[in-house]
Amino acid sequence: MPPTDPHGDGPERPMKDAATVVLLRDTDHGIEVFLQRRVNAMAFAAGMTVFPGGGVDGRDADTTVRWAGPAPAEWANAFDCDESLARSLVCAAVRETFEESGVLFAGSGDDVVADTAEYATARQRLIDRDLSLAAFLAESGLTLRADLLRPWANWVTPPPAPRRYDTRFFLAALPAGQLADGATTEADESGWFRPEDALADAEAGRSMLMPPTWYTLAELREFGTVADALAAQREIVKITPTLERDGERLKVVLEGR
Structure with a gap:
C-alpha cells in the first residue's frame, strides 16, 4: 500500500528535486534581485513571482559536464x-537560469562569458x-x-500540494557584462527589484509570493552588498512549511523559524 498523505485523504504525492x-x-540603491511572474497557465505556482529555476532533468547528472569550482562532494x-x-x-541551477533568464554561469579558461547572445540558438534547444x-x-x-554559485537554502513543498518539490536554493551574482531577460514562455513579467520593494508589492497585493520566496527576500534585505550576501555563512536545513487553517484562511507555519 502506498504511503498516505498526512494532511489529506489520498496517497502521498511524489517528490521531485529542483534547483532555484x-x-x-549591486546598485546605487542597494542590492537587487531578479524576479519573474509565472504565467497563469503553469501547472505549478501559476501567477506567483519567483526566482528562476525548475526541476532536475535526468541528463543533469551527466558526469562529462565540463566543471570548474567546488566539486560535487562539497555540494x-x-x-x-x-x-x-x-x-x-548544480547543473540544473545553471541550465534553468540560462533557459529562463539568459544568464549563463560558464566560461573559458579563467574568463566568464560576458555576452550570451551568441548562444541564443543553443538556449532554445x-x-x-x-x-x-x-x-x-x-x-x-x-x-x-x-x-559562481553559493548554497543558500532547502525548501520542501508541503504535503497538501498536488505537485511537490525538494528545492535547493543557490545564490549568485549577475556575471559582468551579462543581462538578465524575460525571454521565457514561463513568465509574463521579469525584472530587478530591491528585496524590500518586492516584499512591499506582495504586502500590498500587487504580487503573490510563495513562502520560500518571501522568506528569502526578507533575509536578503539585511545585506548591503552582493558580496556581503555571498559571504554569509549558511547552515542548510531542510524546511517544510506547514499549512494551518485560520478561519477561512490558510496560514503558513515555519517550525523553528
Whole structure:
C-alpha cells in the first residue's frame, strides 16, 4: 500500500528535486534581485513571482559536464545529499537560469562569458530538450563555473500540494557584462527589484509570493552588498512549511523559524 498523505485523504504525492537561483546585482540603491511572474497557465505556482529555476532533468547528472569550482562532494555536503544528486542540482541551477533568464554561469579558461547572445540558438534547444547541458558546453568550448554559485537554502513543498518539490536554493551574482531577460514562455513579467520593494508589492497585493520566496527576500534585505550576501555563512536545513487553517484562511507555519 502506498504511503498516505498526512494532511489529506489520498496517497502521498511524489517528490521531485529542483534547483532555484537567486540572482543578485549591486546598485546605487542597494542590492537587487531578479524576479519573474509565472504565467497563469503553469501547472505549478501559476501567477506567483519567483526566482528562476525548475526541476532536475535526468541528463543533469551527466558526469562529462565540463566543471570548474567546488566539486560535487562539497555540494553534497552543503545540501546533505549524495554526489550524483549534488551534481544534478548544480547543473540544473545553471541550465534553468540560462533557459529562463539568459544568464549563463560558464566560461573559458579563467574568463566568464560576458555576452550570451551568441548562444541564443543553443538556449532554445536546451528549452526544447533537443540539447543537454553537457553537449552544449562541449560544443561551445565552455566550462560550468560552480564557483559562481553559493548554497543558500532547502525548501520542501508541503504535503497538501498536488505537485511537490525538494528545492535547493543557490545564490549568485549577475556575471559582468551579462543581462538578465524575460525571454521565457514561463513568465509574463521579469525584472530587478530591491528585496524590500518586492516584499512591499506582495504586502500590498500587487504580487503573490510563495513562502520560500518571501522568506528569502526578507533575509536578503539585511545585506548591503552582493558580496556581503555571498559571504554569509549558511547552515542548510531542510524546511517544510506547514499549512494551518485560520478561519477561512490558510496560514503558513515555519517550525523553528
